[in-house]
Each structure stands twice: as structure tokens, then as C-alpha cells.
Amino acid sequence: MKPKYVMLAVAAMMSHSALAAEPQVPINLPESKPGQYVHQAPTIDDLMADESINPELRKVILKGHDIFMNTQQFRGKYVFNDMNCKTCHMGEGRMNWSGPVWPAATTLPDYRGKNKHVNSLEERIAGCFAYSMNGTPPAYGSDEMLALTAYHQWLAKSAPVYERNIAGRGFSHLGKQIPEDVSYEKGQAVYEANCAICHGNDGAGQKKDGKVVFPPLWGDGAYNWGAGMTRIYTAASFIKNNMPLSKSGSLTDDEAWNVAWYINSQERPQDPRYTGDAKATREQFIGFHKHSRYGTEVNGKVLGQHDNTGEKPFLKPDNLKPRTFTFE
Amino acid sequence: MLKRYWRLTLAGALLVSGAVQAQGVAANGQQIVMQGDGSGAPCLACHGLDGVGNNAAGFPRLAGMDADYIAKQIRDYNSGNRVSVIMQPNVDNLSEQQILDVAAYYAQQPVPAAAAVSSDAELLTLGEKIAKRGDWNHYIPACESCHGPDSQGMGATFPGIAGQHPNYIKQQLNAWRAGERHNDPNQLMTGVAERLTEQQIEAVAAYLGNQQAVVAEGGQQ
Numbered sequence: 168m169k170p171k172y173v174m175l176a177v178a179a180m181m182s183h184s185a186l187a188a189e190p191q192v193p194i195n196l197p198e199s200k201p202g203q204y205v206h207q208a209p210t211i212d213d214l215m216a217d218e219s220i221n222p223e224l225r226k227v228i229l230k231g232h233d234i235f236m237n238t239q240q241f242r243g244k245y246v247f248n249d250m251n252c253k254t255c256h257m258g259e260g261r262m263n264w265s266g267p268v269w270p271a272a273t274t275l276p277d278y279r280g281k282n283k284h285v286n287s288l289e290e291r292i293a294g295c296f297a298y299s300m301n302g303t304p305p306a307y308g309s310d311e312m313l314a315l316t317a318y319h320q321w322l323a324k325s326a327p328v329y330e331r332n333i334a335g336r337g338f339s340h341l342g343k344q345i346p347e348d349v350s351y352e353k354g355q356a357v358y359e360a361n362c363a364i365c366h367g368n369d370g371a372g373q374k375k376d377g378k379v380v381f382p383p384l385w386g387d388g389a390y391n392w393g394a395g396m397t398r399i400y401t402a403a404s405f406i407k408n409n410m411p412l413s414k415s416g417s418l419t420d421d422e423a424w425n426v427a428w429y430i431n432s433q434e435r436p437q438d439p440r441y442t443g444d445a446k447a448t449r450e451q452f453i454g455f456h457k458h459s460r461y462g463t464e465v466n467g468k469v470l471g472q473h474d475n476t477g478e479k480p481f482l483k484p485d486n487l488k489p490r491t492f493t494f495e
Numbered sequence: 496m497l498k499r500y501w502r503l504t505l506a507g508a509l510l511v512s513g514a515v516q517a518q519g520v521a522a523n524g525q526q527i528v529m530q531g532d533g534s535g536a537p538c539l540a541c542h543g544l545d546g547v548g549n550n551a552a553g554f555p556r557l558a559g560m561d562a563d564y565i566a567k568q569i570r571d572y573n574s575g576n577r578v579s580v581i582m583q584p585n586v587d588n589l590s591e592q593q594i595l596d597v598a599a600y601y602a603q604q605p606v607p608a609a610a611a612v613s614s615d616a617e618l619l620t621l622g623e624k625i626a627k628r629g630d631w632n633h634y635i636p637a638c639e640s641c642h643g644p645d646s647q648g649m650g651a652t653f654p655g656i657a658g659q660h661p662n663y664i665k666q667q668l669n670a671w672r673a674g675e676r677h678n679d680p681n682q683l684m685t686g687v688a689e690r691l692t693e694q695q696i697e698a699v700a701a702y703l704g705n706q707q708a709v710v711a712e713g714g715q716q
Binding site (some may be wrong): 190191193194210258261262286361364365373375376378380381411412413414415 | 632635639641647652681682
């Protein structure tokens with residue numbers, strides 16, 4: 168065991184299991200740093216058991232959970248690819264090291280570098296619809312938004328508001344610095360050995376009875392070029408801590424970086440901020456795209472130099488307008 | 496990728512002979528099911544001619560299972576990747592074509608009507624939770640996240656487990672926990688099995704056993 172990993176989670180599992188022997192497939196998750204707030208998000212079972220919750224509120228939170236788990240119910244309306252919220256935010260959005268969603272409820276409104284203004288929780292969720300779901304968000308104040316924000320806030324129950332030193336937040340524990348010896352070929356080898364069995368050699372994932380079981384990682388069904396997951400470091404940390412499913416921490420850091428590099432060297436629907444030229448778009452949003460391969464040449468082609476928006480019949484959803492805070 | 500390799504090999508054979516059936520022949524498979532591999536018990540002795548199996552004895556249902564999955568298990572018994580003192584001597588004389596034939600035969604049998612093996616409502620509720628939502632506090636993803644909608648299976652890799660006999664499911668989960676079964680690709684089942692509690696195994700086996708199985712049709716659409 169690497170010393171940088173605590174065995175807290177594993178210890179809990181070993182006492183959980185009747186077999187207290189060394190696990191054959193341990194869960195190796197990063198250690199929380201001293202002083203960090205460690206949250207234990209409630210479950211739907213807790214919600215059902217909590218008699219203090221108004222039944223109307225419970226109904227709204229449950230709908231939020233339902234949208235989170237099955238966002239495909241809005242396919243063609245808000246979602247134009249094969250993603251659900253739970254695809255990236257594993258374990259119903261509750262899990263540390265898996266982009267837990269509750270911190271959005273305790274740390275927003277806040278300034279966001281991605282769009283250079285102060286964002287509310289609704290606007291943050293709207294970003295997921297515009298980029299990761301390659302779609303357009305439910306209207307602010309709509310039933311769907313109310314349900315989703317209620318689910319986020321309820322998951323944050325008892326967490327300190329505006330505490331930013333949060334254990335297991337986001338997907339960035341490997342840091343942002345891509346190792347210099349990362350390569351497409353090494354990533355492809357890792358992919359074919361560990362990922363292709365579910366996601367396919369073509370990255371298209373697998374469906375059954377029209378339901379997405381293994382999500383696409385590139386191509387028209389995947390997240391678009393503006394999604395946070397296109398950043399190599401975001402994908403690398405997500406993969407390290409969550410993939411292959413049920414084997415968190417089983418890939419080496421090096422394997423995670425290389426396979427993230429490989430996956431994010433493939434084509435996907437256009438960045439909604441596209442200006443008509445991928446290299447120019449990259450430069451305009453370099454704070455974001457310096458971490459992606461968008462607008463750079465890979466295998467003889469400039470990634471993202473195309474008009475393909477996937478299934479989505481438009482490029483830019485209305486919510487992506489710049490916002491100036493004019494109150495004086 | 497063994498499956499693709501075999502397909503390539505068979506496709507090559509097809510080109511050469513021009514007449515070989517690339518897939519198993521169910522009618523020939525039926526003969527083997529009735530007669531065995533020549534050195535052991537015939538398949539039907541435990542799995543039945545209809546492939547329904549037997550819960551009390553822990554003999555799995557094969558009827559309607561994915562043919563490529565069945566074939567892989569037989570190959571794994573022969574290679575030692577999956578260990579069973581009962582299965583191995585009964586399939587060790589089968590040729591590759593006979594393995595495909597047996598698999599094709601059982602895959603084509605109609606699935607039996609669901610048997611309400613368990614009526615313990617509390618147990619079934621817990622089992623349904625594991626199957627549909629998992630237990631993420633202990634890093635147990637839902638069965639459905641790999642075995643597909645309603646745990647009816649995803650292609651050759653993730654077998655349909657809805658409508659499988661509870662005793663067989665328990666037996667296999669315990670075999671993974673004990674390190675006695677290890678032919679899951681990339682160890683995708685091992686970690687989940689060893690994190691389940693005895694009660695969760697009991698519950699999920701009961702819940703899955705109570706569900707109506709659906710004939711496998713391959714995961715990729």
C-alpha cells in the first residue's frame with residue numbers, strides 16, 4: 168500500500184465484510200488533508216426516515232434525485248447526448264473524490280473563472296447541461312431547477328456554508344501538471360486493457376433497450392469540448408479515483424494520466440463557445456483550454472475544427488450569455 | 496477480446512471451407528446436452544434438457560443465457576480459469592465447435608416463468624436496493640450498472656442475473672469472496688463480492704431469483 172493513501176475507507180469495508188482478510192480488490196482513495204472538512208452526505212433512506220421534512224419538500228428533493236439519476240428522461244429537451252448527472256458524479260452525487268455535488272450548494276454564489284462572473288447554484292447546474300450534457304438547461308426557477316437545487320442543498324445538510332477547504336471535492340487530486348512523458352500510444356494500451364471491455368474500442372459505450380449502461384467517452388454521445396472532463400487533469404483524477412467501476416485507485420497515476428490523454432485526444436461535439444475556428448476559440452478560452460487538447464493538432468488533425476454539435480440542433484444555449492453585475 | 500479472436504478465426508475458416516457455420520449449431524448442441532462429452536455426465540443431468548437448472552442443488556439456469564457467455568465459461572473450466580470439480584470433467588472432451596453448439600442450444604431455450612422463491616418482504620426490499628442503487632457507502636455499485644437494465648445482462652461479458660437461482664448466485668458470490676472464482680474480466684466482480692455482507696448476499700440473491708428472466712440478445716445495439 169502506498170503511504171499516501173489512508174486505509175480509512177478500506178478499514179470500514181473490512182469491518183463491513185465478514186472476511187476480515189486483506190481484500191483482493193481494495194479501494195484506494197486519497198487521504199484527506201489535516202484541517203479539511205469531511206462531509207458525509209445523507210442518503211435517500213435518510214430522507215425517507217426524516218419526519219421533520221415537509222412532505223412537499225421531500226417530493227421536490229426526490230424529483231431532484233430522479234432527474235440526477237435519470238437525466239435521459241429529458242433527452243432531446245435539455246440533454247442531447249448519452250450522459251446522466253450520475254455518469255460523472257458517482258454514487259448519486261454523494262461520493263467524495265467523485266465530484267460530490269453538495270459543495271456547489273455551500274460555496275455558491277461565487278466567482279467562477281470559467282465564465283468570469285459570480286455564479287449562483289442554478290447557473291452552475293446550467294453549465295453542466297450546456298457542456299457535459301451537450302444540451303441546454305432547464306429555465307431558472309423552473310420545477311426541474313428547483314428539484315435539482317433542492318437535491319444539492321439537501322445533500323449538503325449540516326455542512327458549513329462557505330467552507331472551501333473540503334476533502335474529496337471535485338476531481339483534481341492528481342494536480343494539474345500533466346506528466347511530460349504522457350503519450351497517445353501508452354494511453355491507448357491502458358484503455359484497451361482496462362476500459363474497452365465496457366466503453367468499447369470505439370469509445371461509444373453500450374446501450375441496452377435504449378438505456379445507456381456504459382457511457383460513451385468520445386463521439387457524438389459524449390461530453391462536448393467545453394465540458395470540464397475535457398481537461399486532462401480532470402479526467403485523470405476522475406479515472407484514478409472512480410474507474411474501472413468498483414476498482415477505485417487500481418490504476419497507477421501514470422496509467423490514469425495516459426488514458427485521460429488518449430480519451431481526450433478523440434473528437435467530440437463542438438464547444439458551445441466555438442467562434443468558427445478551434446485554434447482561435449482555444450486562445451480565447453485559454454485559461455480553460457490550456458488543460459485540454461482542443462484546437463491543437465493530434466494525429467494530423469486539429470481537434471475541434473468542425474461544425475458537429477452532435478444531436479443538438481444548435482451550438483450555443485441561451486444561458487451562456489455573459490453577465491455583468493450592474494447593481495450599484 | 497478472446498471472443499473477437501474466435502470470430503476472426505471462424506471467419507477465416509468460413510472463407511476457406513465456404514460452408515462452415517460460424518456460430519454454434521443448436522441441434523448438434525442438443526445431442527451433446529443429452530449424451531455428454533463422452534467421458535462424463537450429460538449436461539441435462541443437472542441443467543435439464545430445458546436448461547432450467549435447479550435452485551435447491553445450486554445448478555444454474557442456462558436457458559436464454561448469452562451463448563458467448565456460456566461458451567466462455569466452458570472454455571474457462573477447461574483452461575482452469577474457472578474451477579469446478581463437477582463441471583471440468585464433464586466438459587473437458589468438448590471441441591471448440593461442440594462448445595459453441597452446446598452454448599447455442601441453451602441460449603435458444605425459452606426462459607422459465609419467474610419462481611417466487613422468497614416472500615420475505617424486508618429481504619427483498621434490501622435486495623432490490625443492492626440491485627438498483629447499490630450501497631455506495633461501502634463502494635458497492637448497483638448490479639444494474641454493469642449487468643444492465645433490470646440486471647438482464649450486457650452481452651457476453653456481464654451475464655443476465657435476474658431470474659437466476661438464488662442458491663447459485665450466493666454460491667458464486669461466496670466463491671469470489673473466498674478467492675475461489677476469479678474468471679471475471681479485469682476482476683470487476685471480485686471487489687464488489689467481497690464488500691457485500693452475508694445479509695446483502697442473501698438479499699440480492701433472493702431479489703434477483705424472484706425476477707422474470709429475459710432471453711439474452713447481446714448488449715451492443
